[in-house]
Amino acid sequence: MDTEQLAWLKKRDDKCHFEHDGPMNNTIVYAQIGANVCTATETQKRSKTIAKRYNIQ
16 A cells, blocks of 8 residues: 555544444444444545546546
């Protein structure tokens, strides 16, 4: 993996980080879902950036 990709992964993980150690409740579940949506959204943006860079459709 190249340096740019590793940097992007760290940025994505920092932005979308979720960690919880304790009992689950609706608030925690919603926060976890939000973190998962964040990860998916950021990954989709990255995929589009890479596709555009290499002219992949």
